Amino acid sequence: MSDFLKELSNAKLRRVNRDEIKDFSDPILAGFITKDSIDAYQSNVLDCNFENWYEKLKDVTFRSEYFPIDKEHAELFIKIYPKLGLINEKSDWKSLFTIEELNILKELETKLDFIINKFIRKPSDYVFVKTSSRSAKDSPLASKIFKEIYDNYLNELNEYEKNSENEQVCCLLKASFDCLKVNKGSQVLEMFFKSERIYQDMLLALEKINRFNENFIIREFVQIDIDMEFRGFVFNRRLTALSQYNYLIYSKRLNEHKDQIECELKNFFYNQVMHKLENFIENYIIDFAVFSNDHNKLLHFKCSVIELNPFLETTDGALFSWEHEKNILQSCDGFSFRITERSKPGIKSMLPQDLRSYIHSK
Numbered sequence: 001m002s003d004f005l006k007e008l009s010n011a012k013l014r015r016v017n018r019d020e021i022k023d024f025s026d027p028i029l030a031g032f033i034t035k036d037s038i039d040a041y042q043s044n045v046l047d048c049n050f051e052n053w054y055e056k057l058k059d060v061t062f063r064s065e066y067f068p069i070d071k072e073h074a075e076l077f078i079k080i081y082p083k084l085g086l087i088n089e090k091s092d093w094k095s096l097f098t099i100e101e102l103n104i105l106k107e108l109e110t111k112l113d114f115i116i117n118k119f120i121r122k123p124s125d126y127v128f129v130k131t132s133s134r135s136a137k138d139s140p141l142a143s144k145i146f147k148e149i150y151d152n153y154l155n156e157l158n159e160y161e162k163n164s165e166n167e168q169v170c171c172l173l174k175a176s177f178d179c180l181k182v183n184k185g186s187q188v189l190e191m192f193f194k195s196e197r198i199y200q201d202m203l204l205a206l207e208k209i210n211r212f213n214e215n216f217i218i219r220e221f222v223q224i225d226i227d228m229e230f231r232g233f234v235f236n237r238r239l240t241a242l243s244q245y246n247y248l249i250y251s252k253r254l255n256e257h258k259d260q261i262e263c264e265l266k267n268f269f270y271n272q273v274m275h276k277l278e279n280f281i282e283n284y285i286i287d288f289a290v291f292s293n294d295h296n297k298l299l300h301f302k303c304s305v306i307e308l309n310p311f312l313e314t315t316d317g318a319l320f321s322w323e324h325e326k327n328i329l330q331s332c333d334g335f336s337f338r339i340t341e342r343s344k345p346g347i348k349s350m351l352p353q354d355l356r357s358y359i360h361s362k
Helices: 003-009 018-022 035-047 071-084 099-119 140-155 165-178 185-193 196-207 252-256 258-277 322-329 353-360
Strands: 064-069 127-130 214-220 229-235 238-244 284-292 301-310 336-338
Touching: 035 196, 035 301, 064 099, 071 099, 071 185, 071 196, 099 127, 099 185, 099 214, 140 165, 140 185, 165 353, 196 214, 229 258, 238 258, 238 322, 252 258, 258 284, 258 301
Parallel strands: 238 336
Antiparallel strands: 064 214, 127 214, 229 238, 229 284, 284 301
16 A cells, blocks of 8 residues: 555654653564664665765756755754654644754754745745655644645546545545645644654664764655556666556556556666666665656656665565565566556555545545
8 A cells, every 4th residue: 555645544643752762663673683684774774865866866856955954953853753742733833842942943944945945936836855765744734734635636526436446545645645745944844843754764863873964855846647656676786576656546547558668667777777876785676757748648758766765675565575575576587567457346445544434434
C-alpha cells in the first residue's frame, strides 16, 4: 500500500515519554541485532541522502535547492516533538518555544521563504520540501487539508466512478500527493516540527554525528500522474526489477502500454542515469516518474528520477516481497516488471482503518 496512506492514517500527535525517546530506534531497526548491523543499516540510509546523489543526477531530476539544517536545529526538532503531545491540539504549538528558540524559528522561516520564492512565479506554483532523507508526510497539518482535497477529486467523477473502489483510492492517492505542496516557510516548519518521521531522522543524524550533513531540500512541485510512478531496484549497478509504485490501483493505460514503459525506463536508466552514479553505492532503490503529452496514447515520453532510497527491507518493496523474492531483486541475469493487472476486489480492506471508514462514509 502507498506509504503515504499508511502515514496519513497515523497522523496524530502522541505523548512521548523519556523511555521512548531513549529507545526510539528500536522499531526502526527491528531485525538488526548487533551494533555492527545497526551501524551498517544507518550508514546505508545516510548514503542515500539527497546531497549524495542530486548533483550527479541534476539534469534528470526535478529542480531543487537546499540549505543546511544545523545541529542546533536538529536538537530543536528533537526537543519540541515529544512536547507536542502534552498540549491541546488547539493550542499554539509555538508556545513550546523559548524566546531564543522563536528567533531561530523565525530565521529558518525567512531562509525558507527566500528559496521558496525562487520557485514561485504565479499563484498556482508550489514546492515540495523534505529533509535530506524523508518528507513530513505523516504530519497532522497534512491530514487537516486532506479531506477537502479528497472531496474535490471525488466530486470530479461521475456517479458510476464515485462508487468504484479503485477510483476512490485513486482520489485518495491524488489528495495525498497534493497536500504536501506548500508555498510558505511557515507551512514547512509546522509540518516538520509535528512529524514523527522528521523526529526519527534527526535522532539518527545526531547519533551518526561524524556524518552529520542534513539539509532542507526545496524542490519544484511537479504533478505526477499516480499511475506513472515506478520503483526500480538496482543491485550491483544493474536494474533488476521495476514495480508500479502505487500498486493498490489498477490503471487501464498502464496495462495497455506496459511494454513501452518498460523499454523507456530501462533505456532511461542505462543511457542517462547509470553512468552518472558510477561513484555512488552499488545497491539502491530508485523511483521514476513518466510523463507524456498525450494522456491515453503515451506516444511521447519523458522520464525523470524522483529520488533514491536504500536497498533495504525497510524500504517498501512495492509488488515484490523482500522476504520471499529477494533473489529476484538481487538477480543480475534476469529482469522483472510488475504492475497491477486487474482491479483488486475488496481494495478498501487493504486500507488503514481510518481511511477505510472515511471512504465508507461517502
